[in-house]
Amino acid sequence: MQVEGPVDEVARPVGDGGGGDVVVLGEPGRHRVNSELLGAGAGLAAAIGGRCVMSIDVVDDWEALSGQGVDRVLRHAGTTGAEDVARMLEGRLTRDPPWAVLAPGTAWGREVAARLATRMGAGLTGDAIGLEVRDGRLVAFKPAFGGRMVAEITCTSAVQMATVRPGILPALRPRPNGPFAVEHLEAVPGSRTRIIERHRDDDRDQLANADVVIGVGVGVDPTDLPEIEAHAAAIGAELCATRRVTDAGWMPRARQVGITGHSIAPRLYLAIGTSGKFNHTVGIRSAGTVVGINPDPDCELWSACDIGMVGDWRAAFDLLIPRLADELAQ
Numbered sequence: 001m002q003v004e005g006p007v008d009e010v011a012r013p014v015g016d017g018g019g020g021d022v023v024v025l026g027e028p029g030r031h032r033v034n035s036e037l038l039g040a041g042a043g044l045a046a047a048i049g050g051r052c053v054m055s056i057d058v059v060d061d062w063e064a065l066s067g068q069g070v071d072r073v074l075r076h077a078g079t080t081g082a083e084d085v086a087r088m089l090e091g092r093l094t095r096d097p098p099w100a101v102l103a104p105g106t107a108w109g110r111e112v113a114a115r116l117a118t119r120m121g122a123g124l125t126g127d128a129i130g131l132e133v134r135d136g137r138l139v140a141f142k143p144a145f146g147g148r149m150v151a152e153i154t155c156t157s158a159v160q161m162a163t164v165r166p167g168i169l170p171a172l173r174p175r176p177n178g179p180f181a182v183e184h185l186e187a188v189p190g191s192r193t194r195i196i197e198r199h200r201d202d203d204r205d206q207l208a209n210a211d212v213v214i215g216v217g218v219g220v221d222p223t224d225l226p227e228i229e230a231h232a233a234a235i236g237a238e239l240c241a242t243r244r245v246t247d248a249g250w251m252p253r254a255r256q257v258g259i260t261g262h263s264i265a266p267r268l269y270l271a272i273g274t275s276g277k278f279n280h281t282v283g284i285r286s287a288g289t290v291v292g293i294n295p296d297p298d299c300e301l302w303s304a305c306d307i308g309m310v311g312d313w314r315a316a317f318d319l320l321i322p323r324l325a326d327e328l329a330q
């Protein structure tokens with residue numbers, strides 16, 4: 001089985017950068033989400049003859065940044081509280097207004113973006129699933145009516161803003177590294193909110209970064225989950241679930257994929273025990289190859305699959321997983 005990797009390369013800057021800045025708001029510690037946004041930011045910047053500017057607190061790998069799309073870094077010291085970061089960026093971006101600001105559609109990203117948009121009087125499209133430039137303006141694509149329609153939204157404000165759904169933008173191949181400028185900012189603590197403790201029920205990035213994901217629905221028995229985990233380990237896969245599975249408490253909510261869960265873009269997605277309802281499969285639209293296994297020859301899952309196997313997941317996995325383990329190891 002041929003498993004597809006990223007096809008397109010991160011766009012390179014064109015011209016003298018006078019077309020304006022596309023500022024990408026980097027979330028602390030969310031490498032995968034940040035690199036998705038940078039790929040989109042670099043593409044928009046190239047389309048307007050501008051530059052892609054990343055705002056971030058800690059940089060783990062300076063070498064990789066340019067390849068991911070960065071032409072300038074606004075590196076901020078101090079607090080990373082949403083209110084403080086928004087205030088800090090307002091100061092910098094009012095002095096030198098960008099063409100657009102992109103933020104991750106995560107809890108933190110949404111909070112910073114909403115506060116920044118209000119402070120700057122900028123139009124903000126929330127939870128976009130795609131971005132493009134048309135007539136020199138930013139067009140953000142946003143699902144409506146439960147995802148059955150995609151609306152094209154433009155802002156009328158000078159600075160255009162959008163938050164983007166994590167996991168929905170395609171992974172891009174890095175462009176060759178080049179030099180980039182760094183500007184230092186300071187986020188001064190002044191927030192009325194004090195964060196006493198942070199807790200996540202799971203590591204969301206583990207799923208977001210996975211090349212291979214097994215999606216589990218209620219058609220499997222919960223007592224079979226250890227066996228499915230062993231199959232996943234054999235091919236280096238992460239597990240995700242339908243909402244019915246997370247509602248039943250078989251897996252953490254952070255593993256839910258779909259319209260009210262996460263969007264993911266693995267190179268290979270194996271769906272078992274799920275009927276493939278739209279509310280679930282909308283979250284795997286950016287997956288590379290989708291393989292479905294279901295005994296029902298008429299289920300909805302087939303319309304989302306590249307390869308469908310009509311049958312029981314266990315019988316299919318007994319044959320498929322050892323072959324896949326060999327293929328993926330090469």
Ligand SMILES: Cc1cc2nc3c(=O)[nH]c(=O)nc-3n(C[C@H](O)[C@H](O)[C@H](O)COP(=O)(O)OP(=O)(O)OC[C@H]3O[C@@H](n4cnc5c(N)ncnc54)[C@H](O)[C@@H]3O)c2cc1C
Binds near residue numbers: 220
């Ligand atoms: C507002 C709203 C938001 C929602 N958001 C989400 C969301 O974000 N994510 C999400 O997933 N859902 C979401 N849902 C629920 C969604 O509509 C579906 O109900 C849900 O995805 C179905 O889950 P399922 O496929 O696990 O179960 P089912 O639809 O019951 O499918 C089980 C499948 O397992 C198959 N099966 C049985 N035995 C086997 C076997 N041995 N091997 C292989 N297959 C077998 C059956 O043939 C069946 O097709 C949402 C619903 C609403 C109303």
